[in-house]
Amino acid sequence: MAALLELNDVSVTFRSRRGSHEFRAVDRVSLAVSAGEIVGLVGESGSGKSSLARFIVGLNQASAGTAVFDGVELPGRTRPPELRRRIQMVFQDPYSSLDPRMTIGQQLSELLRVRAGVPRAQVSARARELLEQVHLPADLLRARPRRMSGGQRQRAAIAKALSVGPDLLVADEPVSALDVSVQAGIIKLFAELRRSLGLTVLFIAHDLAVVRHLCDRVAVMYMGQIVEQADTAELFRNPSHPYTQGLLAAVPRLASRPVRGTAVAGEPPDLSRLPSGCRFRPRCPIARSLCEQEEPRLEAAGDDAGHTAACHFKRVPVAGEAGTPATGNGNDPSSREVT
Amino acid sequence: MMQDPGPDDQPLLQVEDLHVTVNAGGARPDAVDGISLTVASGEAVGLVGESGSGKSLTLRAILGLLPPGASVTGGRVLYRGTDLIADPRSLRRLRGTGISMIFQEPMTALSPVARVGAQMIDAARRHHGWSPHDARRQAIRLARQMGIPDAEATLSLYPHELSGGLRQRVMIAAALAGEPALLLCDEPTTALDVTIQDQIIKLLTRLRDELSMSMLYVTHDLAVVAQLCDRVEVMYAGRIIESGPVTATFSRPVHPYTMGLLRATPDVDDVQGDLYAIPGYAPGVADRPTGCPFHPRCPVASPECQSGSFPLLEVGDGRATACAFPERVARLAETEVSS
Numbered sequence: 001m002a003a004l005l006e007l008n009d010v011s012v013t014f015r016s017r018r019g020s021h022e023f024r025a026v027d028r029v030s031l032a033v034s035a036g037e038i039v040g041l042v043g044e045s046g047s048g049k050s051s052l053a054r055f056i057v058g059l060n061q062a063s064a065g066t067a068v069f070d071g072v073e074l075p076g077r078t079r080p081p082e083l084r085r086r087i088q089m090v091f092q093d094p095y096s097s098l099d100p101r102m103t104i105g106q107q108l109s110e111l112l113r114v115r116a117g118v119p120r121a122q123v124s125a126r127a128r129e130l131l132e133q134v135h136l137p138a139d140l141l142r143a144r145p146r147r148m149s150g151g152q153r154q155r156a157a158i159a160k161a162l163s164v165g166p167d168l169l170v171a172d173e174p175v176s177a178l179d180v181s182v183q184a185g186i187i188k189l190f191a192e193l194r195r196s197l198g199l200t201v202l203f204i205a206h207d208l209a210v211v212r213h214l215c216d217r218v219a220v221m222y223m224g225q226i227v228e229q230a231d232t233a234e235l236f237r238n239p240s241h242p243y244t245q246g247l248l249a250a251v252p253r254l255a256s257r258p259v260r261g262t263a264v265a266g267e268p269p270d271l272s273r274l275p276s277g278c279r280f281r282p283r284c285p286i287a288r289s290l291c292e293q294e295e296p297r298l299e300a301a302g303d304d305a306g307h308t309a310a311c312h313f314k315r316v317p318v319a320g321e322a323g324t325p326a327t328g329n330g331n332d333p334s335s336r337e338v339t
Numbered sequence: 340m341m342q343d344p345g346p347d348d349q350p351l352l353q354v355e356d357l358h359v360t361v362n363a364g365g366a367r368p369d370a371v372d373g374i375s376l377t378v379a380s381g382e383a384v385g386l387v388g389e390s391g392s393g394k395s396l397t398l399r400a401i402l403g404l405l406p407p408g409a410s411v412t413g414g415r416v417l418y419r420g421t422d423l424i425a426d427p428r429s430l431r432r433l434r435g436t437g438i439s440m441i442f443q444e445p446m447t448a449l450s451p452v453a454r455v456g457a458q459m460i461d462a463a464r465r466h467h468g469w470s471p472h473d474a475r476r477q478a479i480r481l482a483r484q485m486g487i488p489d490a491e492a493t494l495s496l497y498p499h500e501l502s503g504g505l506r507q508r509v510m511i512a513a514a515l516a517g518e519p520a521l522l523l524c525d526e527p528t529t530a531l532d533v534t535i536q537d538q539i540i541k542l543l544t545r546l547r548d549e550l551s552m553s554m555l556y557v558t559h560d561l562a563v564v565a566q567l568c569d570r571v572e573v574m575y576a577g578r579i580i581e582s583g584p585v586t587a588t589f590s591r592p593v594h595p596y597t598m599g600l601l602r603a604t605p606d607v608d609d610v611q612g613d614l615y616a617i618p619g620y621a622p623g624v625a626d627r628p629t630g631c632p633f634h635p636r637c638p639v640a641s642p643e644c645q646s647g648s649f650p651l652l653e654v655g656d657g658r659a660t661a662c663a664f665p666e667r668v669a670r671l672a673e674t675e676v677s678s
Contacts, residue, residue: 044532045503149620150390179389180559184603185616206533209605213614236607250537251607252562254589264534267504 002071003032004200005056005168010065011224012051016272023271025051027224028065035167038194038201040215040232042208042247046268047221049204053172056202057089070167085115088166092173094157098145104131104156105141111163130159133196134189151182158189162197169193172204187214208251212236220244223271223279226298230307240301240309240316243280278312286313349420350377351521351553352401358413359396359405361624369412370624371396372577375651378521383547383554385564385585387600388574389621394557397574398525401555402440403430418521436466436517443526445510449498456482456494459512466517477516484549485512486542504535508542515546522547524556528563540566561604565589570657573597576622576632579651583658593660595640595668596633631661639667 012026026048033039041049054060056067058079067074069083091097099107108127112118118126128138134155145153154174161169171190175183191214193199205211211218211232218235220228220243228241239245239261246264253259266283269275275282278291290312301309301316309315359371371393378384388394399405401416403423416423418438423430430438442448449458460469460478469477475494482490485508498506507527514522524543528536544567547554556568564571564585571588573581573596581594592598602615619636622628628635634644641664649661662668 044534151620179621180561180600180603181389181617182620183616184605184614187605187614188616207605208533209607212607212610213605247533248607250534252533252537252540252560252566253608254562254565254601254604254606256565263537265538267502267535268532 002034003068004035004037004070005031005033005202006068007031007052007056008066008068010052010055010067011063012048012055012060013063014051021272024063024224025271026055026062029221029224029226031219031226031229033168033200033202035200036194036198037217038190038203038215040211040218041202041204041221042206042211042218043221044206044247044268046223046271048224049221050172051224052221053089053170053202053204056168057087057170058084059089081115085164086166087168087170088161088164090154090158090161090169090171090174092177094150094153095145097157097160098153100145103142103144104136104148104159107156107160108141108163111160115164126163130163133162133193134159135185149182150178151185154178154186155189158186158193162193166199168200168202170202170204173206174203175210176205176207183210190214208248220247223268223274225279225310227280227311228301228309229298230302231304234302234304234307238302238304238307238315240307240314241280241311242284242286242313244309246283246285278310280311288313351380351382351419352378352555353417354397354401354414355417356414357397357400357416358411359393359400359409360412361396361409368577368624368627370409370577371400373414374574374577374579375414376572376579376582378553378555380520381551381553382570383556383568385568385571386555386557386574387559387561387564387571389559389600391576391621391623392574393577394574395525398440398523398555398557400424402434402438402523403427404440435514435519437519438521438523439514439517439519440523440525441507441511441514441527443529445503445506446498448510448513449506451498453497454494455496455498455501455509458498459494459509460516461513481512481516482509484546485509486538487512504531504538507531507535507539511539511542511546515550515552518550519552521553521555524554524558526558529558529560536563543567561589561600573600576627577624578632578661580633580661581659582651583656587656587658591669591672593654593658593665593668594633594662595637595671598668598672599636599638631663639664639671 008030009028010026011024011028013022013024015022029052043049051060055062061076105127108130109123112123112126127141131138136155175186190201203215215232218232219226222243228244239248245261249259249261250263262285264283269282277293278296281287281291296310296312298308298310301307301314354374354376357371357374358369361370374397386394400411411424421429456478459481460474464474478494479490482494487493487508528539568585571585572579575596581597599617603617605614617636630645630647631649634640649663651659651661653659654665
């Protein structure tokens with residue numbers, strides 16, 4: 001299947017506040033998202049996941065690289081309205097896209113008339129349909145955001161994004177400010193919209209458990225780069241980059257189970273002072289001298305085609321034995337079990 | 340450290356029927372509506388709930404740090420037998436050395452214009468009457484204990500020069516410098532990356548042992564409670580609705596709300612079973628339902644739940660529930676496990 005969105009070596013560069021130096025928030029990222037797919041983008045703060053998301057919707061400019069959306073290269077500067085319509089964003093704080101002074105009905109109607117070109121006579125029916133799609137009661141058309149709960153506001157923000165008929169939804173931490181009991185409903189809503197509308201979603205999150213439940217594929221970012229990428233089940237079964245393993249080990253668990261690997265130590269280093277070689281090296285539990293000298297590239301890892309990791313000492317598939325249980329090369333999870 | 344003499348069986352902290360009203364005067368019910376809980380010496384108790392449950396107000400009432408407009412309208416807070424509400428002066432004496440508090444946002448507890456080292460030991464220096472030389476030595480010792488790298492240099496920095504994780508460590512150091520018997524925690528890891536959160540949880544676990552300190556830990560995150568606490572109190576709509584040892588409560592909850600929260604929490608190790616979204620939304624203070632406050636969202640509610648009072652009742656093994664039909668919760672658990 002052809003990718004709906006294809007990023008090739010995209011970099012996003014910012015200048016430091018004093019203007020003395022530049023740093024790459026996103027550094028040569030390549031990523032393909034197929035139509036109808038939900039791809040998760042995870043990493044710590046400062047990993048570049050939000051900068052990448054903002055580039056995709058046109059809020060950041062790339063300093064290098066190309067991005068192709070449905071066969072059309074995304075222009076560097078101003079995007080034509082048609083492209084802007086097809087890529088919509090959902091934010092962590094729904095107020096980023098809701099107008100506190102207008103009712104939800106007014107906000108949807110305006111978008112439907114002006115941006116989606118829906119004939120006046122059909123606007124109110126379409127607005128009601130949108131609320132139904134995000135499971136909000138129709139009487140909220142007359143409500144202002146203030147009167148609504150956090151979960152309802154996020155659903156309203158999603159309805160607004162859907163009103164213009166996008167193909168790709170870029171969701172930046174859309175559930176991380178919500179209460180747990182409400183969060184599950186929004187996660188299910190994304191899965192449902194993909195099923196019913198064939199929507200493609202790039203889902204940015206710091207919560208690995210949420211990503212595991214929703215996404216088909218996951219890309220892990222560290223200091224501006226993708227360091228590991230795989231189908232969700234494969235990534236969680238066979239995390240091959242020590243950073244991914246460390247992130248997973250750091251997640252607090254409800255039940256006391258043995259946790260594989262060591263949690264990541266230290267803090268994310270300063271983007272303006274990149275370490276030589278592998279940028280994860282200063283925090284890596286298995287770094288050796290090679291890691292200091294040579295920057296690792298994304299290469300095949302784990303047990304699955306399409307699984308890649310950027311680590312000199314990643315766990316790799318056994319040549320010629322694809323599909324059979326791997327032994328003796330560190331692929332055996334029990335050998336790494338740490339309680 | 341001086342310790343008030345007291346009978347051994349007396350809990351360190353005892354909250355009895357605490358009521359907190361926000362913007363008193365109207366007919367609004369109490370935001371904290373009759374909370375009773377105890378923290379024994381050396382014990383860590385988790386106080387969990389979603390936004391608006393009253394968990395943070397409870398914690399702030401204990402330390403006499405309620406926001407403007409909120410006031411205690413009933414109940415007692417006994418620390419080693421002294422009522423902190425009736426005698427605010429004793430509270431002032433205890434702050435920092437008997438009871439300390441750490442917050443979600445360290446900048447609310449740290450002064451932006453004082454160096455980190457001075458702030459860290461301020462309370463303790465006054466308490467112990469240390470000389471500047473002793474104070475500095477203590478600060479360095481404390482910084483090392485907190486895992487602050489390059490302690491001597493870091494102590495002469497200002498808070499804004501530190502990363503979020505380091506600031507959190509400095510705030511914890513300042514809170515613990517006076518070796519308090521009780522540490523009150525208000526979501527101290529919520530705003531942090533999962534990697535830094537893991538480090539802070541491990542730090543608190545270690546310090547709790549080393550200082551034989553008690554903790555009352557407020558959070559919305561059940562997994563954090565599972566990592567840190569011995570007992571858990573679950574709040575909903577201003578009341579405690581379930582109370583008990585963490586392991587038993589999380590494996591066999593006796594209130595449908597607790598069960599709902601557990602099922603709504605995605606598991607990073609497992610994707611079996613659908614995520615459960617609790618229907619509806621948590622009520623605000625002004626529109627709390629009559630009867631059991633959870634009944635409109637409850638999967639096992641019956642007409643009896645719509646009126647009357649639902650006090651927290653003991654069910655054995657140190658556990659208590661405000662659900663009048665805990666056997667329904669048990670049955671619900673069985674049916675869903677076997678289906």
